[in-house]
Amino acid sequence: MPIRHVLLALVVVAIWGFNFVVIxxxxxxxxxxxxxxxxxxxxxxxAVFFIxxxxxxxxxxxxxxLAFGFALYAFLNLSMAWGMPxxxxxxVLQVQAFFTMIIAFLxxxxxxxxxxxxxAGVAFFGIAVIATERLSGTEFLPLSFTVLAALAWGVANxxxxxxxxxNPLSLTVWGSLAAPLPLLALSLLTEGGAAIATAISSFSLSDAGLIAFLAYPSxxxxxxxxxxxxxxxxASVVAPFTLLVPVTGLVSAYLVLGETITGVEILGAMFVIAGLAVTLAKRRSVA
Structure with missing residues (x-):
């Protein structure tokens, strides 16, 4: 992968890491x-009227x-609303790299x-190291929903x-058109019209800013x-870049939300970076 493509992937990693704080x-x-x-x-x-x-x-x-818009963010938003930091x-969402490789192979x-x-094994060992520090107090249902979100991401990849x-912009915009109605229908069914009406009536400038970040940069x-x-x-070359998202996600959560980063988590993050370096370095040498 050319270095400019690597840099683009790292831009996405930074945006998507902070994305979890905004979600x-x-x-x-x-x-x-x-x-x-x-x-x-x-x-x-x-955008659909112009693209x-x-x-x-x-x-x-x-x-x-439906995979990237509806399924991924229905599962992810619910898991975070129910207590996932x-x-x-x-x-946890980075198990999508495993799902992507398996589905792409099949x-x-x-x-x-x-x-x-x-x-990938080295990087996921790093994720496992971080997980040992953070999974002990997590309830099963929010965690399982995050894994299902990762499966949806793998399908989308x-x-x-x-x-x-x-055209990737066209695919993103027109693909996104398939998500709002199913999400709204599920929201009406599970969250209720009263909750939606309250959200609309109290919709603030800060709420608009959150949605704008999630919609445009993210x-x-x-x-x-x-x-x-x-x-x-x-897909097996691109997907491992998302193994760096937990690093930016953990740092962003610490800086904005006050979620702590322990020495064990730092050690795990170093394994994540090392695993990605092994994958990319070998890829360049055989290219």
């Missing part, structure tokens, strides 16, 4: 599923939107080499690869760069 703040300010619906409504509208649909089958665009969420026939597997070299800019990278490199 935590948004689900504390409004119903979590309603917040997710507003997020993807802001991504899609008014042409992607040159990909309609079913694939809809499936991508922002830093821990950024950590559907696309992409075979990760032994160095990619070894690098592979769907992006299947789309080929389409979903649109980050999603476009991520899709662009996946269209040019195997």
């Amino acid at each position: 935590k703040l948004s689900v504390e300010a409004m119903p979590p599923l309603f917040a997710a619906a507003l997020r993807f409504l802001a991504v899609a509208i008014p 042409k649909p992607p040159k990909a089958p309609a079913w694939l665009v809809i499936a991508y939107g 922002a830093g821990l969420s950024s950590l 559907i696309l026939g992409e075979r990760p080499n032994r160095f990619q597997i070894m690098g 592979v769907l992006t690869r299947m789309a080929g070299r389409v 979903s649109m800019l980050g999603g476009v760069i991520w899709a662009w990278l996946l269209m040019r490199h195997p």
Whole structure:
């Protein structure tokens, strides 16, 4: 992977790490599923009126939107609303790299080499080290929902690869159009019309700022760069970059929310970085 592509991936890592702090703040300010619906409504509208649909089958665009917009953030927002810390969420969600490699192997026939597997193993050992420090007080249901969110992300990654070299902004915008209505319907069903009405009547400038960050830097800019990278490199090469998201997520959660970072977590973060370095260094040497 060229160095400029590596730098783009690191920009996404920084945005998506801080994204967990903003999600935590948004689900504390409004119903979590309603917040997710507003997020993807802001991504899609008014952009769909100015951007042409992607040159990909309609079913694939809809499936991508349901995986990346509806499923991923329905599970993630609920898990964080039910008590998952922002830093821990950024950590657990990275099992998506495993899901991505497995699904890409089963559907696309992409075979990760032994160095990619070894690098991922080292990085996930680092995640396991951090997890031993943070999972003890976590309830099972929020944790399991975060894992389901990771599975949805893995599906979305592979769907992006299947789309080929389409316009990534178009895929992000039109895919996002598939998410708001299912999210709103689920919000009405589980959170109730009264909670939604209260959220609308008390909607503030700070709430708008949270949704704007989630919609534009996180979903649109980050999603476009991520899709662009996946269209040019195997999923097994791009996906491991997200193993760095827990590092930026833990630091952001500490700086903004006061979530503490222990020595064990720092050690685990170092393993994450080392694992990614092994994967990328070997990839460059065989390219």
